[in-house]
Amino acid sequence: MNLDLTAYITLICTSGVLNLYLCFYVFIKRHHYSNIAHLFILHTGFTAIYCIGAAFSLLSVNLEEMKFWTVIQYVGMPFSPPAGLLFVMQYVGIKVRKKHIFALFIIPFISLIMVATNDWHHLHYRVFEIDPVLGAPYVHQEIGPWYTIHGMFIFSSMFVAFLLTVYRWKETAKAYRLQLIALMVGQLVPIVTAFVYLMGFTPQGIDPVPMVLWVSSFLYLWSINSSRMFTVMPVAKDAIFNSINDGVIVLDESYRLIEFNLASKNMFPQLKKAMFGKRFADIWLTLSGSSFPFTLENKNSSQELQLFSGDQSQYTYQVRTSPLQYANNSPGLLLIFTDITELNW
Numbered sequence: 001m002n003l004d005l006t007a008y009i010t011l012i013c014t015s016g017v018l019n020l021y022l023c024f025y026v027f028i029k030r031h032h033y034s035n036i037a038h039l040f041i042l043h044t045g046f047t048a049i050y051c052i053g054a055a056f057s058l059l060s061v062n063l064e065e066m067k068f069w070t071v072i073q074y075v076g077m078p079f080s081p082p083a084g085l086l087f088v089m090q091y092v093g094i095k096v097r098k099k100h101i102f103a104l105f106i107i108p109f110i111s112l113i114m115v116a117t118n119d120w121h122h123l124h125y126r127v128f129e130i131d132p133v134l135g136a137p138y139v140h141q142e143i144g145p146w147y148t149i150h151g152m153f154i155f156s157s158m159f160v161a162f163l164l165t166v167y168r169w170k171e172t173a174k175a176y177r178l179q180l181i182a183l184m185v186g187q188l189v190p191i192v193t194a195f196v197y198l199m200g201f202t203p204q205g206i207d208p209v210p211m212v213l214w215v216s217s218f219l220y221l222w223s224i225n226s227s228r229m230f231t232v233m234p235v236a237k238d239a240i241f242n243s244i245n246d247g248v249i250v251l252d253e254s255y256r257l258i259e260f261n262l263a264s265k266n267m268f269p270q271l272k273k274a275m276f277g278k279r280f281a282d283i284w285l286t287l288s289g290s291s292f293p294f295t296l297e298n299k300n301s302s303q304e305l306q307l308f309s310g311d312q313s314q315y316t317y318q319v320r321t322s323p324l325q326y327a328n329n330s331p332g333l334l335l336i337f338t339d340i341t342e343l344n345w
Contacts, residue, residue, distance in 0.1 A: 008211060015212070022217055042083040045076075046079040049073075053075070057137060063136070066136065070128075081154045085157045088164050088165060111124070114146045123146040127142040158191045159187075162187040185219055189213070248261045252333075253298075255296050256280065257283055298333055300320075303319050317337045317338060319338075320338070
């Protein structure tokens with residue numbers, strides 16, 4: 001085996017192992033994550049199958065083995081991009097229904113059947129043979145009409161997923177944009193690689209896409225561990241969180257500020273995202289000029305608070321506290337401020 005072939009197999013195996021790890025990791029922790037985790041499990045599972053098939057295909061020594069492992073690739077490859085699209089759709093707040101899943105998996109299923117039965121009709125590959133110059137495991141192939149349909153569908157799935165992340169950029173809080181960047185690049189890497197492959201700029205006889213999928217996997221792994229990709233769906237969260245009329249302030253286990261909604265900002269104009277990470281007691285002193293009158297405890301409670309604004313108008317708020325479990329099951333606390341001034345008149 002030459003060094004180039006060894007390098008190709010190593011890269012593909014790296015992609016396969018990372019996707020398999022992500023698949024099992026998220027599956028084990030799926031009960032701690034939001035519903036998008038199930039679609040991510042499908043996406044990484046199909047991608048892992050694709051990479052495994054591609055790696056064994058490069059270890060093949062005859063045409064029959066190459067055809068067999070190509071079929072195995074198609075158990076995963078056609079299904080991975082639409083599964084990724086479904087994952088992105090739900091991630092950005094689009095409700096995924098069973099009919100969406102069924103519709104997006106029709107063409108991949110047909111592609112699998114076409115490849116498995118290609119010797120009978122040659123609609124997917126007009127020619128699929130060992131490269132006469134390079135020899136096994138390099139492939140010389142000429143595409144058929146179904147391959148064109150299949151390729152357009154795969155490219156469209158990835159491109160739409162990429163566009164959805166770009167479209168939602170402005171609607172996502174800056175704290176969660178790193179997640180979107182990971183998704184954008186994760187979709188863009190195979191798109192660019194597939195385009196370069198179709199233009200004939202990659203090694204002859206080898207599909208380069210599984211060689212670069214480790215980049216997407218690494219970004220997903222980083223995003224899961226560093227920016228809580230599955231503990232919140234930021235776009236949906238932002239839309240709901242900021243539509244609540246009550247002021248909601250989120251504290252961590254040490255009662256430090258980690259989030260607040262638009263209503264809180266309207267109630268307390270001095271509240272700023274620059275205050276993230278500061279103790280709420282210090283923040284409240286800045287907002288009101290006095291100490292917070294209640295003891296913060298990680299339990300449900302409800303009390304009334306009177307506060308003077310800058311123009312000396314008096315406001316009355318009902319302040320409710322509620323325990324919160326967020327990323328990695330860490331405890332937090334919700335402070336909910338309801339303006340009941342008019343009820344006291």
